Amino acid sequence: MKPLGLYIHIPFCRSKCLYCDFCSFPHRNSDDFVAYVDALCRDLQTRAEECALYTVDTVYFGGGTPTLLPSALLVKILETVFCSYHIASDAEITLECNPATADRNAFSTLFHAGFRRISIGLQSAHEAELRTLGRLHSFADFERTFYDAREAGFANISADVMFGLPHQSTESYLQTIERLCSLSPEHISAYGLTVEDGTPFEKMGDRLLLPNEEETRKMYFEGIRVLAAHGYEQYEISNFSRRGYRSRHNLKYWNCEEYLGFGPAAYSDFGGKRFGNSRDLKAYTDGRSILAESESPSFEERVNEYVMLRLRLTDGIDRTAFETRFGQNFDQRFGKALARYQTFGLVKQTACGWAFTPQGFYVSNAILSELLDFSQ
Numbered sequence: 001m002k003p004l005g006l007y008i009h010i011p012f013c014r015s016k017c018l019y020c021d022f023c024s025f026p027h028r029n030s031d032d033f034v035a036y037v038d039a040l041c042r043d044l045q046t047r048a049e050e051c052a053l054y055t056v057d058t059v060y061f062g063g064g065t066p067t068l069l070p071s072a073l074l075v076k077i078l079e080t081v082f083c084s085y086h087i088a089s090d091a092e093i094t095l096e097c098n099p100a101t102a103d104r105n106a107f108s109t110l111f112h113a114g115f116r117r118i119s120i121g122l123q124s125a126h127e128a129e130l131r132t133l134g135r136l137h138s139f140a141d142f143e144r145t146f147y148d149a150r151e152a153g154f155a156n157i158s159a160d161v162m163f164g165l166p167h168q169s170t171e172s173y174l175q176t177i178e179r180l181c182s183l184s185p186e187h188i189s190a191y192g193l194t195v196e197d198g199t200p201f202e203k204m205g206d207r208l209l210l211p212n213e214e215e216t217r218k219m220y221f222e223g224i225r226v227l228a229a230h231g232y233e234q235y236e237i238s239n240f241s242r243r244g245y246r247s248r249h250n251l252k253y254w255n256c257e258e259y260l261g262f263g264p265a266a267y268s269d270f271g272g273k274r275f276g277n278s279r280d281l282k283a284y285t286d287g288r289s290i291l292a293e294s295e296s297p298s299f300e301e302r303v304n305e306y307v308m309l310r311l312r313l314t315d316g317i318d319r320t321a322f323e324t325r326f327g328q329n330f331d332q333r334f335g336k337a338l339a340r341y342q343t344f345g346l347v348k349q350t351a352c353g354w355a356f357t358p359q360g361f362y363v364s365n366a367i368l369s370e371l372l373d374f375s376q
């Protein structure tokens with residue numbers, strides 16, 4: 001049986017954060033939820049036939065804010081997954097949530113249904129920064145949600161924070177990290193803010209007072225230092241964990257493994273094809289196809305994708321794994337170009353291949369586009 005990840009999108013939020021470009025809609029009423037979950041369950045059942053030869057070892061409920069759905073509906077979706085797919089006994093089953101959208105009772109119900117990992121969006125421990133982002137919760141809400149999840153049995157909790165926010169200083173970012181680390185989550189994601197097209201932040205233009213490049217760079221490197229001092233190992237550009245708690249689902253994306261996505265804006269890489277849905281929530285809920293794009297990547301596209309995604313990981317590229325997968329010698333193909341970056345201290349040779357240095361991570365986008373052009 002081949003391994004497979006399932007991504008299940010829940011596209012509802014209480015309101016829209018000012019920087020958000022994810023597919024999420026302010027929820028209107030509980031009828032919307034019921035209709036959406038019915039459509040989702042039908043979709044899950046329909047696709048299951050194609051997955052008869054797969055074992056699902058990760059399931060990820062993302063959003064949006066999945067915990068806006070009543071627990072009974074989340075349980076119904078998970079039960080549909082259990083009934084329709086072969087699920088590994090040690091599957092990682094993650095639920096994203098936002099502070100103050102689930103309480104102890106809800107977490108207990110979800111834990112008993114089979115969810116095992118909670119990922120909470122904190123973003124900042126400062127009320128003023130949260131308001132600037134358009135977030136509706138406080139740090140106290142986050143703490144309560146975190147403890148509720150712990151007390152309900154969740155031994156694997158992740159939290160997201162952001163840096164490079166309007167009016168944020170390195171000091172305030174590090175305070176956020178310190179306050180978060182004092183709760184001892186197993187996993188932390190630390191993302192730099194990007195101003196996405198079409199968001200209120202983008203429309204603010206120059207009125208959005210962001211930290212300058214030097215300050216943002218300092219936040220990134222100081223953040224890594226403080227997280228390491230608290231025992232969080234960086235394993236990807238933006239992801240840190242205690243030993244044994246890397247996100248298995250997200251590792252599938254970076255390792256170019258197969259996954260199926262369900263719901264609006266969900267993407268899949270399955271059976272040699274990459275395909276993605278549109279954001280048309282109404283069409284999806286009505287049971288119509290929302291397949292918006294589908295392609296069968298060429299061999300060269302797969303090589304480039306693999307190099308790009310694997311180099312996001314601190315483990316980097318393993319020469320032997322590359323050769324097994326593509327039948328090519330990695331060093332012959334990329335070694336000369338990488339050696340050039342090595343002289344600038346941006347990449348390094350590891351025991352089994354190549355990886356970015358911390359400095360290289362910070363400019364990885366620029367390096368990767370040069371590297372892939374160079375190797376053509």
Ligand code: SF4
Nearest residue numbers: 013016017020063064
């Ligand atoms: S909670 Fe997350 S998904 Fe929802 S609007 Fe805010 S950033 Fe977007």
